[in-house]
Amino acid sequence: MKIIAYAESGHTALGVVTSSTHFVAVADIAPDLPASLIAILEQEDGLARLRKAAHGREGDRLLASVTLKPFLDRPNAMWALALNFKSHIAETGLQTSLDFPHLFMRTAASYVGGGEPIVAPPEAIARAFDYEGELGVVIGKPGRYIPVEQAMEHVAGYTCLNEGSVREYQMHNRQFGLGKNFEASGSYGPWLMTGDEFGDPATHTVVTRVNGVVRQRAPLDDMLLDVARVISYLSQGYRLRPGDLIAMGTPGALKPQPDDKEGQDLSRQYGPFPTPGLVHMRPGDCVEVEIDGLGVLRNPVTADTSYAAPAR
Template identity: 70%
Template sequence: MRIIAYQSGAGTALGVMDGTDSFIPLADAAPDLPSDLVAILAMPDGLDRVRAAVAGRAGTQALADARLKPFLGRANALWALALNFKTHIEETGLTTSRLHPHLFLRTAASYVGHGEPILAPHEDVARAFDYEGELAVVIGRGGRHIPRDRALDHVAGYSCLNEGSVREYQHHNRQFGLGKNFEASGSYGPWLVTADEFGDPARHRVKTRVNGVTRQDAPLDDMLFDVAGTIAYLSQAYTLRPGDLIAMGTPGALHPAEDDVDGRDLSRQFGTFKTPGLVHMRPGDRVEVEIDGIGVLSNPIQGDTAPAYTDGRHV
């Protein structure tokens, strides 16, 4: 089952995909269910009720006519792992613990949905704005001190994620969270694929394309810490809640082909680590993250406005 969130009037509604081109509005199939996915995940039988409600129904709305939104809204916690792919560790030359995942948090305001513009910082603010294709894990059943062998039982499903990273701000100090939380700098989607449909995460792979050129391509079993181990570790510290999201880290860049002018031009890179095959996200680009078994998350890159004071009254 694949669940989307889409703009409906002034709010957000949920739908269930029927094939690849159309979906069933959940409000039509089950008007008694919440319009918020986190609230559904918090119900003991929420996903089962969604599945039963849409069984045998055909899609009535075209996906092409919908504006998709982040399906978790403002979830309790949006975790992310740094330096979790071996190829990414190798290309940066950075060291990380082999015993404990390197974790940080993102805000809901830093994510947009499939098809929505990701905002590249104005060049007066930063220029090293990098894509990071990742697997997103969504918790469906909360828990504390979850054993590793039961961790995947707590997963509602999976999605694609692009963790836009502003490298200059990551290196301002030891806590690099602000560089991971610029306004509308990342995305996830296009939908939640339930765990029963996706299967074992280690059997899939992630690819990232920029303007049609593949920049990342790696199996998900290249992760230093897998999904089950990460869930078990997080739950030692606090009670995981339904709707918590975990971004599992990104692989290294693919080595550029001989005719890949952009990938070989290190003079156009502004980050600390000059990496062949890496290109920054720039206004006018389109970035796609594909995970087999889920689909393709696609976003245009749009330039943020020039720095100017706002007082927050209209946020």
Template identity: 40%
Template sequence: MKLLSYRTSDGESWGALVDGEIVDLATANPGWASLAAALAAALADAGTDGIVRAVTARAGTAPRLALDSVTLLPVVPAPGKILCVGLNFEKHRIETGRERTEHPVIFTRFPDTFVGHGTPLVRPAESERFDFEGELALVIGRGGRRIARENALSHIAGVTCLNDGSIRDFQAHTHQFTPGKNFPATGSIGPWLVTLDDIGEIADLELVTRLNGVEVQRAPLSDLTYSIPEIVAYCSSWTQLRPGDVIATGTPGGIGARREPPLWMRPGDLCEVEVSGVGVLRNTITTEDVTP
């Protein structure tokens, strides 16, 4: 099942994509004001398929909208946590010249750094070194602390595509990634969340990034240095994961900063992140308007 968040002239809502149309589930279920709220309610006791059963039971009476009549938002518009795994593909670690670590490299992003599918990414006025990073992202459905690896998948509602757009010179100011990863509207996530029952084995999925139609990254998810269960277990060892939290699992090799010459995203470009079985996240690039 594909679940998404969106905006119309009436405000923000969420729903399911069924036969090419959006089933407006917030209108049909006033207690589920957001996708995160629905995940919390439906998955609390029912496991990762709880949301699918709940949505299916309610979809028949819900209003429907054309997909092209809405503005898609980040899958979870305001997650409590956005945790990002760095250097999690071996080729990417090697191209950066960094040593392999005993534990996953984790940094955070703020919710306002992400836009949805179809909304332009914004290159800030402070830099022209705007880089792409195609990734698979997890959305937590059932929260928990100290989650065992063998139970990790039961805490994941589904997966989506993510572009961890990075301002490379600011990222390199110190060994901490935070500044280069948190300019407003530099990343994107979507177009929708695909529940695990429609995915199969995550390791069988393939990730591809294209810039202006040219492939710049490709890797199977089986190449992750730290597996999905390892990532969930590690993150939950030091923080409480909650419904709607997002975990980005890392980007493959091929980033623009390590090319010769460097390949930056520029205004007018189109960047696409595709994950097989999930969909294609598309965003054009614009530049920040700093007119007083």
């Protein structure tokens, strides 16, 4: 089951995708369920009731006719992992623990939905604005001190995620902080796919494209720490709650092809680790994160029009 959130009459509504082009509104097929996905997840049988209501339905609304929104309306926690792909560790030369995830947090305001614009910081503020294609994991069942072997029982589903990162601000101090939380700098979507439909994450592959050029490609079993170990570790610190989002880390850049002048031009890279094949996100770009069997998260990149340059 694929669940979307979309803008409708000034508020956000939920839908269930029924085909590559259509969906049904949750309010039409299950009016007794809450209008919030997290509230549905908080009900022990919420997803099961929604699945039953959607079974066999033909979509009567076009996906192309709506603006998708982030489907988590009030997440308690939005975790993210750094240096969790072996290829990314190799390209940066940075060290990390082999046993414990390198964690940081993001705010809800730093994410937009599928198709919505990602906002690039003004070049006067920062120029090293990087994509990071990732698997997003959404918690459905709460729990504390969760054994690794039971961790996957707590997953509601998965989503594609672009962990937009402003490298200059990451480097300002030892905490990633603001560099990982610029307004509307990342995205997730286009939907939540339930775990029963997606299957084992380790059998899938993540691909990131910028303007149609593949910039990242890696099997998800290249992750240093898998989904179950990360969930178990997080639950040692606090009680996981429905709607918690975990971004599982990003792979390294693909080496550029011989005709890829942009990917070979290190003079246009402004981050701390110039890497062949890496390009920064800039206004006018289109960035896609695809995970096979899950979907394609596609976002245009726009300029921050709220910025006013200081008067001289």
